[in-house]
Amino acid sequence: MNVCLDCRHLFEVSKHYTETHGLETPPYEKWNGCPSCGGAYDEAHECSCCPDYIVGEYVETVNGDKICENCYVIKRVGE
Numbered sequence: 236m237n238v239c240l241d242c243r244h245l246f247e248v249s250k251h252y253t254e255t256h257g258l259e260t261p262p263y264e265k266w267n268g269c270p271s272c273g274g275a276y277d278e279a280h281e282c283s284c285c286p287d288y289i290v291g292e293y294v295e296t297v298n299g300d301k302i303c304e305n306c307y308v309i310k311r312v313g314e
Contacts, residue, residue, distance in 0.1 A: 236281065238290040241274030245288055249276060282306055 250270040255263050269276050279288040283300035294302045
């Protein structure tokens with residue numbers, strides 16, 4: 236799963252874009268982007284504790300579990 240860094244849309248497959256900038260012949264600008272807005276994207280991880288996808292900060296445990304910021308609380312000893 237991927238998340239758009241501009242509009243936060245979650246998607247599986249990016250869309251290929253070509254921008255000609257009004258030119259009749261190449262070189263054209265080509266990129267893969269968010270299918271909703273064309274923006275840049277990054278991989279989104281599925282939280283190991285809930286069904287949500289992680290699009291921000293998370294904790295990764297020693298065994299590789301990824302836990303979203305809503306599923307953990309940082310505490311000090313004695314709290």
